Amino acid sequence: MIFSILPDFLIEYPSQWIIPLSSWIEDATDIIIERGDLLWSLMASVLRFTLGEANAILSILPWSFMIVIFVIIGTLIGGRSLGIGTGLGLLLIAALGMWDLAMITLALVLVAAFLSIVIGIPLGILMSRYESLNQIIRPVLDLMQTLPSFVYLIPVVMIFSIGRIPALLATFIYSVPPTIRLTNLGIRQVPEDVLEAGLSLGSSRLQLLTKIQLPLALPTIMAGVNQTVMMALAMVVIASMIGAGGLGVEVLRGVGQLDVGRGFVGGICIVILAIIIDRLTQEAVTPPE
Amino acid sequence: MGESKSEPSVSVNGLVKIFGRRVKRSLKFLRDGKTKDEIQKMTGATVGVYDASFDIYPEETFIVMGLSGSGKSTLVRCVIRLIEPTAGTIILNGQDVTKMGERELMALRRKDVGMVFQHFALFPHRTVLDNVAYGLEIQGISKRERYTKAEEYLEQVGLGGWGHYRPKALSGGMQQRVGLARALIQDPAILLMDEPFSALDPLIRKDMQDELVDMQRKMRKSILFITHDLDEALRLGDRIAIMNEGQVVQIGTPKEIVTEPVNDYVAEFVQNVDRFDFLTAKDAIGPNIPLLRQDQPVADAWKAIEDSQSPYLVQTDGDNRLVGITYSHDVKAALQNGPVNLDQLPVHESEVASPNILASDLLPRMSANYQPIVLLDDSRRIVGVVDASSLVASLVDSSDED
Structure with missing residues (x-):
């Protein structure tokens, strides 16, 4: 054998040379969990409160009232056809017996989207202004979008234990990147000479941001929010593995018990919700001509 | 040129702008007499403007003319520091712009200078009226007052009644009128115009040039006007500075430029001009x-x-x-x-x-x-x-x- 002239360590990678990354991360996670105890519990209570409120709001009214409200919202945003479409979709969810579960899922998605807007838009603005921050955050966003979500489900569960809060966080991590990216992109896309015009008239940085950059970036930012909501919905099934509840549970049970019918019903309801939310957010962005 | 005795409104002295890295070293090379190309090779930096000096007197229309890449657009941006100059001084109405802090600079841009852009640079999300009123809006002037004034200025540029349209609905010439009204509403003594008519049809361009001459007769601003069009320069300018490769090659009246070009570059520029139009x-x-x-x-x-x-x-x-x-x-x-x-x-x-x-x-x-x-x-x-x-x-x- 030609390889026999090589020393052993070039043939088989020596086990003592393996970087113990996994134990480092475990140690780090332990430290983060211990040291950050107060922070985590504070965060958990805030999230629990927000989510609880959202749930309460969505479930306080009977299904019939909710449908009427959604039809009105749909009509206001996108005209009669969107209103009717929204109503029919929700009626189908109710008819499939999934209403309560759908509302739980909807609350989770809406809160995740809300968090994405509150955190993602300012972060995107900062990234557009500071190139160094842009360079740091971009790979992090890539990581958040490509890292299999199960990988961060584990530490999240370790910190918050099973329940809706870790599910919400996992959903947020997975779905926030588009809002950040597109806010950054939208602001960067504002034409240079328009900015110069604003500056030449004596705008302050804040005036430039609020009166020129953000309004011009708004369609792009809203496209990001729309994607964020869609991605949050895509996380529903995975989130239900760690206790999110809602429609994802139906799908999970369908898979676990080989109950094809049950799985499909849950899946169809998720799709209906997705379509409704997508149309509503998209219509909200398109300015009336 | 009887006004040359008064204080200049704009006084640019030894202005240098170098883009890219190793600016300090490039500047030193420049001072040592290296050419733009040599510096580009040695340091990778690009010299935008080198050692530009000129004065603009009150009520004078001063043209900076050069081909693309000559540094003229960079020059006009340096004047109000939309681009930070590398070296040199810029005095506007007696104040040194290069030494200003952010607040002073903002104040200067609000009251002393207006700028008009080649591609109009209107705010597409605002109505024409809100475009014109923007300069007053950011100073916190009440809606009623700024709208009244904006209407007045729209009227002045011949666009009365167009206030509620979006800029996109207007033709190029009309959009540039909006740009002009927007720059004028703060009543600046100095007007910077960066190729304002270059993007317009030839016929419209000529109209706008005539109109600018008319308006200038009433407004009496100090105008720094950038163009690549020699005819435009000769038609509008009280004096013209010719730029090439970032440097000001010659400054003179249209007649001086046409009849006494200082070098081959300028001579070639003006060779097709009918000298009879300038010879007395x-x-x-x-x-x-x-x-x-x-x-x-x-x-x-x-x-x-x-x-x-x-x-x-x-x-x-x-x-x-x-x-x-x-x-x-x-x-x-x-x-x-x-x-x-x-x-x-x-x-x-x-x-x-x-x-x-x-x-x-x-x-x-x-x-x-x-x-x-x-x-x-x-x-x-x-x-x-x-x-x-x-x-x-x-x-x-x-x-x-x-």
Whole structure:
């Protein structure tokens, strides 16, 4: 054998040379969990409160009232056809017996989207202004979008234990990147000479941001929010593995018990919700001509 | 150019802008006399503007003309620090812009300077009225007041009643009027115009140029006007600075630029300009037409005629006023008759003209009989004499000498 002239360590990678990354991360996670105890519990209570409120709001009214409200919202945003479409979709969810579960899922998605807007838009603005921050955050966003979500489900569960809060966080991590990216992109896309015009008239940085950059970036930012909501919905099934509840549970049970019918019903309801939310957010962005 | 005694509104001195890395080293190389290309090779930095100096006086339209890449757009942006200058000073209305902090700079941009852009740079999400009112809005002026004023300025640029449209609904020429109104609403003494008409159709462009001339007659701003169009520069400019490769090559009145280009670059630029549009009668004065007092002896006159090879001479009185023209053959004939003075010779009436009319206007009057034309100033004193050969000579003058 030609390889026999090589020393052993070039043939088989020596086990003592393996970087113990996994134990480092475990140690780090332990430290983060211990040291950050107060922070985590504070965060958990805030999230629990927000989510609880959202749930309460969505479930306080009977299904019939909710449908009427959604039809009105749909009509206001996108005209009669969107209103009717929204109503029919929700009626189908109710008819499939999934209403309560759908509302739980909807609350989770809406809160995740809300968090994405509150955190993602300012972060995107900062990234557009500071190139160094842009360079740091971009790979992090890539990581958040490509890292299999199960990988961060584990530490999240370790910190918050099973329940809706870790599910919400996992959903947020997975779905926030588009809002950040597109806010950054939208602001960067504002034409240079328009900015110069604003500056030449004596705008302050804040005036430039609020009166020129953000309004011009708004369609792009809203496209990001729309994607964020869609991605949050895509996380529903995975989130239900760690206790999110809602429609994802139906799908999970369908898979676990080989109950094809049950799985499909849950899946169809998720799709209906997705379509409704997508149309509503998209219509909200398109300015009336 | 009578205003050159007053304080300049804009005074740019030794302005340098270097883009890219290793700016300090590049600047040193520049000072050592390295060229733009050498510096690009040595440091990778690009020299945008090098050592530009000029003054703009109140009510003057000052043109900076150059081809793309000559640094003219960079230059105008440096004036209000939309681009940070690398070195040099910029004084606007007596204040050094290069030393200003952010607040002062904001204040300066709000009240002293307005800018108009090549592609209009209107705010697409705002109505025309809100575009024009923007400058007042950011100063916290009430809606009613700023709208009233914005209407007024829209009216002034001929767009009254268009306030509620979006900029996109307007034609290019109209959009640029909005841009102009937006820049004017803060009533700045200095107006920066970065190729404002370049993006317009030729016909509209001409209209806008005429209108700017009209408006300037009323507004009396100090205008720094950037263009790559020589015709535009010659038409609008009180003075013109020609830029090439980041440097100001020549500064002068349109006439100076056309008739006395300082180097081949400028000469090539202006070679197709009709020099007749800029030459006045004064420029066509012939050097070798003898002027003699009528009390001078014929012998002197003959000598002058022989020296100059001129077919005639011009007789004057003791006060340098025109008496008339005498032909050389009459002088020659008189010479044989013994010593007499010029006043005894036949005198012919001469064409006269003001020295300030265009040289081209002399041409038709001259062609009839090749008579010389005597140029008289306001008090009827002789400024000089133009004849056919001097007129032609003035046309083919310096620009074709290589």
